[in-house]
Amino acid sequence: DAGVIQSPRHEVTEMGQEVTLRCKPISGHDYLFWYRQTMMRGLELLIYFNNNVPIDDSGMPEDRFSAKMPNASFSTLKIQPSEPRDSAVYFCASSAGLKETQYFGPGTRLLVL
Amino acid sequence: GDSVTQMEGPVTLSEEAFLTINCTYTATGYPSLFWYVQYPGEGLQLLLKATKADDKGSNKGFEATYRKETTSFHLEKGSVQVSDSAVYFCALHSGAGSYQLTFGKGTKLSVIP
Numbered sequence: 359d360a361g362v363i364q365s366p367r368h369e370v371t372e373m374g375q376e377v378t379l380r381c382k383p384i385s386g387h388d389y390l391f392w393y394r395q396t397m398m399r400g401l402e403l404l405i406y407f408n409n410n411v412p413i414d415d416s417g418m419p420e421d422r423f424s425a426k427m428p429n430a431s432f433s434t435l436k437i438q439p440s441e442p443r444d445s446a447v448y449f450c451a452s453s454a455g456l457k458e459t460q461y462f463g464p465g466t467r468l469l470v471l
Numbered sequence: 472g473d474s475v476t477q478m479e480g481p482v483t484l485s486e487e488a489f490l491t492i493n494c495t496y497t498a499t500g501y502p503s504l505f506w507y508v509q510y511p512g513e514g515l516q517l518l519l520k521a522t523k524a525d526d527k528g529s530n531k532g533f534e535a536t537y538r539k540e541t542t543s544f545h546l547e548k549g550s551v552q553v554s555d556s557a558v559y560f561c562a563l564h565s566g567a568g569s570y571q572l573t574f575g576k577g578t579k580l581s582v583i584p
Contacts (some may be wrong), residue, residue, distance in 0.1 A: 362514070391571070401515075403575040414571070449514055451526070457503065457564060460572060462514035 362385075362463035364450050370469045376438040379466045382431055383452030389419075391460060392425055392435050393449040407433065419444075440470045473498045473565050477575035480558075484551055484582050492546040494535075494561035502530075502563040504533050504537055504544040505528045505572070516544075518559070551582045 363382040371377055375430040383390045391406040410427045418425070422441070427433040437444055447467050451460040478493040496502065507515040519528030524539035533548045544561060546561045561575040 364514075376511045400576045403571045406571065417571075451515075459517050459520070462507075462516070464512070 362450055362461055364448075365462035366466060366468075367464060368467045370471065371440055372443055372471050374439045375470075377440045377444075377468060377470075378451075379435040379448050379468070381433045381450030381463060383433070384454075384461055385431065385448070387452035387454050387461075388430075389453040389456070389460075390427060392433070393451065393453040393454075395447040395449060395461075395465070396445075401402070402413050404435070407438055419465075436457065437468075440468075444468060444471045445470050456462050473502070473563060473573040474563050475572070475573055475575035476564055477559075477561050477578050479578070480544045480578040483501075484497060484580070485584050486553055487550045488582075488584055490546070490548040490551045490555075490560055490580070492561075492580070494546065494575060496542050496544065496561070496563050498542075498563055498573075499566045500565050502565045504535070505531070505562040505564070506535055506544070506546050507562060509560065509562040509577070510574070545580045547554060551580070553582045553584055556580055 360452045365380045377407050390411050392404040395401050404417045405425045407427045447465045449465045451462045453460045475496050491546040505520045506540045508518045509515045519530040521528040521537035527536045535544050536548045558577045560573045560577045
């Protein structure tokens, strides 16, 4: 299996622009997670899905952030408008069950100028 | 709430030295415990895990024992290699109705020849 795939790997944008991050989970996994990693706050869970349905979005920072999972093989995390404080590495992870191992993608390094 | 505390890094060791990275936790219920490793420029990979008290997780020469009495899950390796240079994250999954992993801040390990 190719593992979790994320794109782009790097994104540089200007404040106020829309940013869309993409994730393809491992085939057959029914849970998908979005995390954000910063030096100050470490790894934080933003939102997770089960069978394409958002289950808990309490970690989403604010209304500027939104996530969708239109089908079992694709999810997006959108930031609109972006701000410099959104600069971070965003990871997507998937798992084959509620308490099973989460497999992480390589991450998207976002820099908002 | 759940929390994980790791020893702060960075940790610098010579090749073949003994490694210990301390990890303690607070959690409700009976958590599962994990060590993830993040190599430069990559996502997190599961290194080992333990799901109940006194279990020992092991992989690639690394070991950690789930100690309920001391709420600890210290990572050890008898002889580190340069290729072990990475950031190591301790994490827990409380299983008490929560589906998210709670991560420590990470400990950066550098192994010099």
